[in-house]
Structures are given as C-alpha cells and as structure tokens.
Amino acid sequence: MGLEESTILNSSYLLGSALNENPGAIISNSISAGPLYVFFYGLLTFLFNSSMLVSVVVSAILVFIQALIFNSTLQKNGAFEENTYLPGILYVLILSSNQEFLFLSPALMANTFLLLATDKILVHLKFRGSEENILTTGFLLGLGALCYAPYFIFLIFAIVIYIIYSGTLVRRYFLMTYGFVFSFLIFWIYYLYFGNGGAFLGDYFSDLFQINEMDSGVINELLLIFGLPLFLSVLSGAQNFQGVGLINHQILIQRMMLWMLIFALVILRLDNQLTLLTAETIIIPLTFFSTQFLLTRGKRWVAEIVFFLLVVSSVTFLFTP
Template identity: 35%
Template sequence: MLSYFRINDPYRLVIIFFLLLALRLPVILSDSGLTAPELSHMLVGEKLNNGASLYEGLWDNIAPLSALVYAIIDFLFGRSQQAYQYISLFLVAFQCLIFNKMLLDSKAYNENNYVPGLVYGLLMSFFFDFFTLTPVLMGLTFLLLALDNLFDHIEYRAKEDEKILNIGIYLGLASLFYLPYIIFGIAVILCFMLFTGTVARRYLLMIFGLMLPLLLTSGYFLLQHRLTVFIYNYLNPIWQFQTDNYVSLLEILIIFSVPLAFFLFSLFRISQRARFNNYQGRLAQVMFLWLIFSVLFTLISGELAPNIMMIFVPFLSFFIVHAFLLFYRRWVAEIVFTLFVVATVFFSLGAYFDFFFTSKYMLNDKYMVDYTAGKKWEGKRILVLDKNIASYRNAIPATPFLNWELVEGLFRNPEYYDNLTIIQQGFSEDIPEVIIDKHAVMPAVFDKLPEMKMRYRKEGEVYYLKS
C-alpha cells in the first residue's frame, strides 16, 4: 500500500479520503458511543438555535466560532452525532490536503509523494474520539494554514507582507474556535527569531493579524452589550487552570503508545540515515518547537481527553513519514506500514467495539454517555447542577446555566444580590421542570427565593416542578 502513495499523483488524495471513510464508517453507522463533550456541543447548538444568546442566555466557555458551527448543525440536523462525524471526515480529508501540499511545496522530503497525507489521515483516525467534530479539530485547520505560511516565510524570508499577516489571522481564527490555540502565536514569534531575519515591522504585522479576529469579535459583543459575559465565559476560564480529567495521563500514554513508538523509531531512523539540507533541518526544528507548544497547549486546554491529543498529529506525521521514506528495501517499509495500519484499526475500532484492551480506558461512565441516561426525564426541561451532564441525553436543557464550573459560584453564594438576581432571571425566562441538585446548593437558593421554592417538591437530590 505504501508504494502506491509514493507517486506524485493528486488522485491519491481521493484514495486517502475513501480509506478514512472505511476506517470511520463502522463507528459512524453504530451511532451509539456518545461522549460527554459531544453531548455538550449538541446542547450548545440546541440552545443557540432556540434563541438563546451566547454567554448570556447560555453560560458556557465554548469559543464563539465553534458555537456558531454547532448552532448551524443543530438547525440543519438536530442532535445528530452522525452529522458531526461526517463533517469531521471531510474536515480531516481537507487537512490531509493542506498538510501534504505544505510538505510538497516546502520540499521537506527528498521525494514528492502523498505519504504525508496518508500518514496524517491514519493518525487522525487512530482513536474513535478523533472521529467527531470538536473545537480542537476545527481550530487545527487554521493552525495548519498558519504553519503552511510559516514554512514559506522560513524558505523565502517573507518577501510578502501578506503571508505574515495571514499567519496572524489564521492563528486568531483558530483561537476563536478553541482559545488555547492562541499560545502558538508565541511559537511563531520564536520561529521568526530563531530561523529567520524578520524585521520588527513584520512582528507587529503578525501580532496585528492575530489580534484582529479577537478585536472584531470583542467589538461585536460590545455592541450587543455582552462584552462582560464574553470575557467571563470565553477568556476568563483559561486563567483558572482547572482541568477536566476524563482520562489519566497514563491512560493517554497507553492509548497512543503506538504513534509514540513509531515516533521514537523514526528518530532512530533519521539519526542513522537522514541527510537534511539546511532548510529541511530548520523545518525539523520548527516541528520540535511545535512539540513544546503542543505540550503547553494541553496544559492550558482545561481538559484531558483523547481528542486533545490531535494537536500532536502534524508533529508525529512529519517525522513518521521520514522513517517510512528512509527504508532502502521497500518490502520492509511495506511490512512496517502494514503493522501501522493494523494498529490503527485495533486501537480505534477495538476500543469502540470493545474487542481490544484499550476499551477499558475509554468506555467509562465519566466520558461516555449512557444511551439510557435520563430516560425518565425524556422530553422534559431539566437543569443539571453538576459536571456530569449525562442526564441531558434524552432531555432538554433549561435555564442558561449549562456549564457547572462557570455557574457554581452563583449557586454556592446566593447571599450576593447580583448572583441571586442572575439565578432568578434565568429561572423566570426558562423554568426547569426538573432540577438535579448533585451538590445540595438549591436549599440555600430557595431560602432566598421562597416563592420559587413553593413551586417545587423534593425527592432526594431531585426537585420536580409542581403541576
């Protein structure tokens, strides 16, 4: 199979697309393994599509462009996991095109072929958690476009100011899909300093491009009189350093042990065989800088989940491709590549369909949403005061208070007038039929709002609206 892609023929990208489809189709057709982040994104799209205003009528730390995409998907398809997965498939195929074109144009390897796009596509299909449409995936598209322009800048020393501006704009757009991507602005500045002779004016041009999408977005929320809630919901959480650990670091290392092993193998092959020219050496150094900032990206992302790890895919693909192309005996390369493909199938489909050991690291109640969760509240408008939002699986979210981490301070401190006013307004505009109070915060709220208390009856940790 590898030899087939070692030909400089654009039609090979079509074959990569169908290979991605074949790897993902069993998961897409099963339509049963919903994750907690997927459910959260669906709820955001549903609330916005029902007329809620972002960050005011909906409290969540999702980035504005991601929220817009989910609202459009909900308008077109409703709560459709398959819609997320098909859109993700086409987006990954587009990223394969960008990645392969970037490395072809930059002459990163000694031969021109479509192996980079193939390896990138396989790594983006390595685990079923990569198969859905996440803010990380959407933002990664613009990060790759920024990297493409950066490679051009390193090669030609940026005789075109337009490419410098584009780098900043792409990074700014990526951060509007997922805020932690903004850290790669520092990575670009370091690349300018270490690998180019960029003049000061062009540093300022890149920073202007980076800030322009953020300033325009801030201006929009300012005109809508929602700038304060925009800052609180979108910008403020990145400084809180709170992490949702859906899986442990050890589990992440086990899940992605094969790509890590192939990367270490590629370093060994490169050290033994590779003969980089000066430009290729600079590109390798840029990718190692990418690794450093990818680690920082995961630290500030606010969650530890397998889909966050796709930020490492461009870095891993860059070096793993080198390893495959350095085999003198092509039959050996074919064997090693076949092992890589087989591992991809087992680690992605095996975990999802529970026939491989990695399933025990992912098929857990904290990350996977039970299909029957909240069945007894099906069709009812509910409020879940907890990080575990599985009860929304068959219900409708009520009130603006979707993200518990953002609203916990409100419900735990109802003695403050502003907090109480926000809660009362949220309930009056969209009163829930069911309140699931996992942390026993409602008694203190009801003490301050006795009229609201009269409308509910309590059964354990659940409050029901009286008929």
Template identity: 30%
Template sequence: MLILFLAVLFFRLPYIIGSEPLVYEVDWLLVGEVLNSGKVLYKDLISPISPLSAWTYMVVDFVFGKSILVLHILSVLLVTYQFSLFNNIMLRNKAYNENSYIPALIYALILFTFYDFFTLSPALISLTFILLVLDNIYLRIENKLQDATILKTGIFMGLAVLFYLPSIFFLLATILSFALLTSLVLRRYLLFLYGFTFPIALVLIYFYWQDGLEALISQWIEFNLFNSVQPVIDLRSILLIVIIPTLVFLVALYKTFSAKRFTNYQVRVQQVMFIMFLAAFGSWWISEKQAPYELLAFVPSVAFFIIHLIFQFRNKMRAELFTLIFSIALIALNYTMFYQYSALHFLGDFNALKSSKSIHHELVKDKSVMILGGSTDIYKSVNRIATDYYDPTLSEIILMEMSEKEQSMALYKDIQKNQPEIILDFTGIFNHHYDKLVFKNMKYKQLSKESYVRN
C-alpha cells in the same frame, strides 16, 4: 487522495453507524440549541466554549438539529481537506527527499489514534488554521513571504484561537519560529500581530455590543487559562491511547535528528515542527478537560517525523512492511478500545466518555430544567434548558465566589427569568437557600435530596 478519502470513510463506518454519543458531543450540540433560542453566549449561557466553535454548533443545530451523525460526516470532510493540505505543504516546501502521498497517508492514519478524533471538535477545526499558519512559516524560511501573506498568517492564527483557546501556544511557537529561523523585520512582526488581533477584536466588539464582554473574558479566557483542569479520563487511559504512536514517534525523532543527509532548509523545517510539538504539549496541558480529542494538536508534528522515519528505510519492502504493521496496529487498537467488551477497554476509563441515560431521565424528560452540578448530558432529553448556569464546573465556581446574599439573588433572578419546571441541585447551593421565604413563594416542592419540582 480519493482512494485515501474512501479508506478513511470505510474505516470510520463502524463508528459512524454504531457509536453512542460522547458527553462532549452532546454538550456542543446543546450549546448550539440554546444559542438558536436567542440567548447570548457567556451572558445568558455560562460556558467555557470558544465563541467561533459555539457559533459553528449553532449553525449545525439550526440546519440539521442535534445530529451526532452530522458531526462525524463534517469531520470526515474536514479531515480530508487537512490531509490533502498537509501533503501539499510538505511537497511544495520540499520537506522530504522524496515526493509521494505518504504524508497524506500517515497524517490520516495518526487521526485513527482514538475514536473521539472522529467528531467535529473545536480542536479539529482549529487545527485546520494551524496547518495554514505552518505553510506560511515555511514560505518565510524560503523568503517567499509577502506582507499580505504575513497578515493572513496572523488572521489564521487568530481564527485558530477563536475556535480553541489552548491554540494560543501555537502563536508563541510561530513567533519563536520567525525569531530563531528567519530574519523578520519589526514591521512584519507588528503586521502579524495586527492580523492575529483583528478577528479577535471583531468578536470582542460583538460581545461588548451585547453587554457580554466581561462574561466572555471571565468564562472563556480566564477560566480556560488559569483554572486547574479536571481530566475527563485518567492518565492510564491516555497512555493506552498514545502508546503506539508515541513509541514510533520517539524512534522517528531520534533517527531524523541523527541523520546527516538533509539540506539546511530541511533542517529548519524539522526545527519548526519540533517547536510545534512543544506548542502542542502546552496546548494540551491547559486544555479544559484534557480529553483524548485535545491530543489532535500533536498530529502534524507526530506525522511529520514518522514520515521521515519511513523515508529513511533503504529497502522499500521494509518501509512498506513497517507502514502496514503500524497501520494495522493503530487501527486495531482504536477498534479494541471502541468496542466496550474488549479486554483492553476495561484497562482504561473510557466509559466516562460515553453519554449515558441518567436516573433522572423520566423526571426531566420534555420539561424545562435547571441543573446545578451533575453532567450536561442530562439535558439531552429535556424540552428546554431553563437556566443561565449551564456548565457545571464553571457555574459552581461563579456561584461559590459570591457572598451568600449575592448567591441568593443570582439564583432568584435566574429562576424568575427562565422558569424551570424541574431543578436538580447536585451542589447543595439551591438547597442551602431553599428554606428562605423568597424561594418558598416560588412554590417548588422537594422530591429528593437533589430534585425539586414546581407545583
């Protein structure tokens, strides 16, 4: 495990040392910075981010500042825990006919599918709790699950959702696994659901106390579950990322389900992992950005079946050769897409993931700024985010649902409260109200079509 940890660290070093910030890394740390200024999530900062993830980035910003490097280092440590946990789960539950460290190796390797897997994302944190849930499902199949463990399983699932809402599909997968593959009594189902709702209820109580419960429901739950997604990169780019593991996974799936030498328990384990694969599909489908890092939900199930493929090689030399070629291909593809001047990089839309310097950089630098529309990474050089309307997509939806009078009042109240020195309006909403007397009295001078400066 130590050797594997060092290998993961070594192969990630080029990215850790020489990478440019990704747009969502900047976004997460900006959210943390704003929360550290005393604002309440959802009430004073409009964002669809999950509450526990937001508070995690708040702690990171408080301790380390807006450090992208810290996100990468914490990711390495969390990934090390995950592949160790995954390996222990597979060995303890006898999921394979052989005991080895191959599960840890393949799990760590699948995490090299794309370079944005290397950061501390909400999906990565949530995946830790999904693995803990998975372990308890296997215990239930063996009838080793006690009431306390059922309760813990529900709590783990609740924490997974509080870090990353699309993980809600794994709740359905867990209940389905219990229903189809075990004989769980009604009392234990209720105990599991009680454990699931307990951490969520605590968070809801906190936001009710902060007078932000309605905002939490509309911004976190309704927006993430019911609004159409806006993919951050196109479908061709996603296909380039997943082409190698997907092809190997399909072969592994066929070879695993067509083999006849598994015990009934191992077959049930395989069925659970396939249900988890379907849950990962649902999770990615409703994810806010359908960004590459949100494919992390597939890692346990894809790794599980590829490991089965490796163990089915009768000749160990062939198994080792396959593993070596697969490893080189996956890591080489990752590096090829990471280095921007490679031919493969230009086949995809990967520049959209990078945080770039805005043409408004000099205008907003070290100022208090309000931005409507645009991109949140424009805020990275400002002195202070001077608006509640932080997330561009969600904020525009909220403002456009208002009547013209409500819109005018909301903007006036926000500007009075936060006192921005610069307003950048990429939506035209502020521009629409700019000629009204109440905004004229605020003494903002229009510099260009979208920029305004306070005299």
C-alpha cells in the same frame, strides 16, 4: 466510550442549542470551545438538530481537507526527498484510531487553521514572505484560537519560530499580532452589540492558563493509542536531528515540527479537562516524524511492516470499546 455516549457530541450540541436560543449570550463550557466553534456548531444544530451523522460527516470532511493541506504544504516545501501522499494517509490513519476522533471537536476544527498558518510560516522561512503573509498568519492563528481556546499559545509558537529561524523585522511581529487580535475584534464587536463585549473577553481569558488535573486513565489511553507514532517520532528525531543528508529548509521544517510538538504537549495541560480530543493537536507533528521515519528506512520491507502495524493498530483501537 461508545459513539452514543460521546461527551464531545453532547457538549457541542448543548453549546449550539444555547447559542440558537440566545445569540448574544456568552456561553461558558468545559471543552475549551471558542466562539467560532460555538457559532459553527450552532449553525449545524439549527440546520440538522442533534444528528450524530452530521457531526461525523463534517468531521470526516475536515480531516480529508486537512490531510490535503498538510500533504500539499510538505510537498510544496520539499520536506522530504520524494513527493509522496504518505503524510496525508498517515494523518487520516492516526485520526481514525479512536471512536471519539470521528466527531467534530474544537481542536479538530482549529487544526484546519493551524495547518494553513503552518504553510504561511514555511513560505516565510523559505522566501522571507511579504507583510501580507505575516498578517494572514496571525489572522489564521487567531481563527484557530477562536475555535479552541488553548490554541492561543500558537501565537507564541510562531513568534518563537520567527525569532530563532528568520531575520524577521520587529514591526512584523506586531503586524502578526495585529492579525491575531483582529480576528478577536470581529467577535468582540458582535458581542459588544449585545452589550457583552467585556464579558466575552473575560470569559475567554479567565480559564485560559489554568492547569488541568492529569487523569491517569486518559494518560494511559493516550500512550496506548499514540504509542507507536510517538515511538517512531522519537526514533526519527534522534536519527535525523543532525540534519545529515538534508537541505537547510528541510532541517528548518524538522525543527519547526519539533517546536510544534512541544507546544502541543503544553496544550495537554491548558485544556479545561484532559481528554483524548485534547491530543488531536499532537497528530500534526507525529504524522510528520512518522512519515520521515518510514521514508528514511534503507530497507523498504521495514517501512512496509511498520506501516502495516500502524494500520492494524488504528483499526484495532477504532473498533475497541
């Protein structure tokens, strides 16, 4: 699909325009965009109209910020034996492997909040974080779900991680859920002012858990684009699952990323329609495991060849129509 034909760009522009025409209206859509994404794109549409360049520039800025957040989070938590900028580089590289990824999308915007929440979760697992940390985690996950509706499932992800890997008090699960709900409460009050509070909730949750149809063409394209990072992730997971040579917190990070990958795969079925952009969630755990694979190679030339293949494949797919 060419840049000028981007479905996500056209759909986002229509959502932003509809919001600007009627700020209190509930706007249903086919790209699983939440109200926060609609509001943000409405602002872009108001300021810059339908400029393709604006979508690309904002997307590039977000990807750069996300790469910094992800890299900083892994460094701060000692995820690998050495401090490296490789996770951030791979994150940008994988997110540059298709023309559609160049545009701002609900999943891409939601990734920002998921990465910030991931940092909070890892801090809690390592230091048994404060109640403020728990509340903020829920709020960030809520903001992610308000950008991209299927991200609602990451509240369950956080609860699962805390249940399995931490001794979190029961009341803190309710506190995190409150933080999550509070983000929705802000938008509910906004729509309630226009008399659409109930319609907002009904529209958001009506299609949330409907299973989409699997398009074989999209599946094949996903496997082609993400094939190498997915293969590296499988190898890395198989080789390092026992945690040999890793400290306890590194093992926790690895297992949390595995859970994130599982939930990200579930999201592929929860979007209104399966597209390449649905898979932007998978890029976070794929980046982690690909980085782990490259850093644990005993022979550096093997890692260098694999990294070169990742660069070549990314560039090739980006410029292939």
